[in-house]
Amino acid sequence: MLQTLKQLYFEIRTPAAVPGTGSFAIASLAIVIDLVVTLSLFHLGNSIAISHTCGFIAAGSSLLILRFLGFDKTTVTITGDTSFQKTLSVLIYFLVQTAIRGGSIVSMNHFGLPELQALGLGILVATIIGSYSSGLLLSRTNHQSLYSSNWLSLGITLAVCIFALRLVFLGGMEVIPQEAYYWNYAQHMSPGYLDHPPLVAATIYSGEALFGHNAWGTRIGAFIYGLIFIFIFYRYARLQVDQTCAVLASVFALSLPYFFLGTGFLIAPDSPLALAWVMALYFFYRVLVNNEMRAWYGIGLAMGIGMLSKYTIVLLAPAALLFIIIDPQSRKHLLRKEPYIAVIIAALVFSPVIYWNAINDWASFMFHASDRFEEEPKFFLWMMLTNILAMVTPLPLLALPYLFTTNATVEDESLAMQVKSSIKSPFTPRVRLFIGVFLLLPMCVFAWNALKNEPRYNWTGPLWITLLPMLAWLVVHANRLRWHWSGWLLNKLTAPLLFLLIGLYAILLHFISLGLPGVDFPRGAARLVGWPEISQNILAIQQGLPASKNRVVVAGMDKYFIASKLSYYGTEEFLGNNNKLQVTGNHLFGDNSLMFAYWNPAEEFKGNTVIMLSRSESDLSDKRLKPYFEKLSPTVAAFPVYKDDLGLPEKTIREYYSRIGFAYKPIMP
Incomplete structure (x- = not known):
């Protein structure tokens, strides 16, 4: 290959x-x-x-x-x-x-x-x-x-460009808040965590052990996952389509927004999840469609790795069961030993997370089962659809009608003569059933959840992996498709959209990393850029405090963004001279800061001086903070966020706010 x-x-x-x-x-x-x-x-x-x-x-x-x-x-x-x-x-x-x-x-x-x-x-x-x-x-x-072919040539071209962009920006772009949060996982290695399993932490820990504490070391695991992901995806696609279509499908699996960012660049649970997902699909296809019994063991391994990454992959199990129930040829699997051995393999691989939950009152399972959705139920199906369009573009949606038709291509003889030849779709009823259940059953679960809870933008991303080979085949044979409107759209939109996406990624990565000539950073960019400078300025505030035997702690006054970024860049590698910030979350003031509350219980900071940083001035009001301190600094100070390296002028992106509290007093529930 x-x-x-x-x-x-x-x-x-x-x-x-x-x-x-x-x-x-x-x-x-x-x-x-x-x-x-x-x-x-x-x-x-x-x-x-x-x-x-x-x-x-x-x-x-x-x-x-x-x-x-x-x-x-x-x-x-x-x-x-x-x-x-x-x-x-x-x-x-x-x-x-x-x-x-x-x-x-x-x-x-x-x-x-x-x-x-x-x-x-x-x-x-x-x-x-x-x-x-x-x-x-x-x-x-x-x-x-x-x-x-032209599609093969275009596919190879775009693939090497995407890998080049990922490679050069891997160590050049500041880590985003989510990456910084998972980096904190790696500083507190554990078999489990409240909101995600531990594989992302182990990945970051290994990368930094090899390359040190920097963006390259933090992200290198994601890049490696991306290489393995696309290798296995290509193998999965070749089970269904020819080489040209498999290469084009691989380009979709590299260039659509969810995949470009989530499967080989940013380090997050989605990086190993996407790899485990495509591994599971590859082995499920070999078992259910090609009847290769030994592939069950690969399914067990893939599902176990996936459960160490993100619990979402469990949705593939009922999808597989539904396929077995619907497809008469597959029902025999229920009477064989291989699927049950696969369950045992998955459980063994996943056992560290089970152990952690068992000794922590099943905290992670409860968080995902109920605690995560404590807010008032609302109708968010529209948001889920918007997220899908943003994460994978409308292209895969154009392939959905072909899951429900046996004749995907032109059958009329006169039309067949116009396109010079007829071609038979490789997507037999059993293949379309496989794609349909592994896409639509998990999608229905997310749609049901979106009827009452807010969906996250990346949740449905991996679901589309199973459809991409069919999408690529439809694009390559667009002028032969049964429904001419969809063929026309696929033929006209695909290449320009792929070019547009890679151009947008180029602009975005350059902008976030070193700016664009004549373009100022918008206010929202303050979450992404300028954090080495913020950490240096927080250190300057800390060093300007009167000498005291009490420890100085920095608290990020939001759920986890501020605390995560400050802890990542508040290290000796970025501050130098053996300087380091002690950073924690806003659970010190009774709010939710996810794992920071587990790592840094509030009572540990009794009597300490706390430097608080917030995006909102109201978070630092006397009314909110006075019960927690013996003394507060007189006023809330404006804290400008800017990026001034790489020759950029020191220009404020937006203002955060800071305040200092002395002699912290935890209030126990």
Whole structure:
């Protein structure tokens, strides 16, 4: 498999140091111009974002001028059949390669290189990476074998670009609050936790043991999970469709928003969950459709790993049972030993979580069964549908009608002649039943919950894995589909949407990591950026307090975002000089701070000084805080949030608020 895909990759790649020219000398000149312009602008006081973007534009402009003047006579073919497609190729190449440059620069800076050195070396590294990834967006060879197709070529191109973006930003983008929260798990290793099983904690712990406490070490496990995920997904897709469709399905499993962020970039329970989910589907398919009994043992392992990741995967069990009940050929499985051995394997793998719950009054199971939904019931089905559209786009929804029809393709002879040939769908009734029950039964559970509780945006993400091979097959054969309206939509929307998504990811990652030229961070970005600076400023407040024997504690005054980010960046690796912040949550004041209440019981901080940080001034009012302290600082102080590294100006994104309380007095319930 890998050898064939590698061969196809080198078949479509046009070797070039710099896309846009086949001349090594001219490519070298363009790189020199790029470096000179970039370093000069940075030396003059511009940000890294402005400097390297202008350098890249200058290099590209020089290539065009040299070609216009006749100095570069090498043949270069821009990808695309129409002017619009060629323009789109150039635009997306510019966005993706600019992002790869920005990610390379900021990652090297975060690994310890001074900004000037990171700027120069990052551009050179990004040029090499781009020649093997984003360059395919701009120019691909036309000499493709009949074995290769446009969809196959596009699929390979987008896949390598996505992996390049993930790789360069893995260590360059600040961890988001959820990642910082799970990092706190890894600082308190345990067989279980209140709100999630322990695999995400073990993953972060292992990554940082190898690479240290930084974004790369924190996220490397997610990247590895993503590699294994796409390998197994491709194998799953090949059980149903041919190579071209399997590659395109893999691109969907890389590029749709839930998968781009959740299965190979951000570290969260969804990273191992998605891997376990596709493993389980792969083995369930081999058991239920292909009748391979030994695959039951793989199901047991996959379900056990999934339950160590996130309890959601348990929904695959009733889906499998429903398939067995409906499908006469599968009912024999109930009389064999393999499924029951699979249950034992899953239970053994999952046993650490069972043990933790047993000694903690079944806290995690109760949290997910009832405590999580204590708020007043409301109708949120509309929100679930909105989340689906945001997480996987409307594309998979266009495939749903084909779960319920035997004849997916054109049958009329005159129509078949128009599309030159007829083709038989590989999705037999049993295959469609498999896809349907493993998608729709879990979906019904979430829909039932959304009738009275607010759904989370990522809950339904893994459910769509099972449908993606069918979606890819429908896209590749869009002009042969039974319902012409859906074929027309799939044919017209798929490629532009994939290009749009990868362009948006490039812009988003560059913006969060090092900003965009001339664009200010919005207020909402304060949750994502500027936290190394916030931690430094909190440390300055702490060091400015009068000397005292009492410990100083920092409390984040929300559920977990503030405390998680402060604890992540309030470490010696970011503060230096053996400095470290002691951070906890707002359970000190009777509110819910999830696992922080387990790790740091309020009574442990009796008599301590507490620095409180909040997004809302009202959280720090006298009325709320006076019962907990002998003394409070006179006023609530504005606390500006800003990002001032990488040459960015110190410009306030928004204001948080801080206050200091002395001699904390816990109020026991």
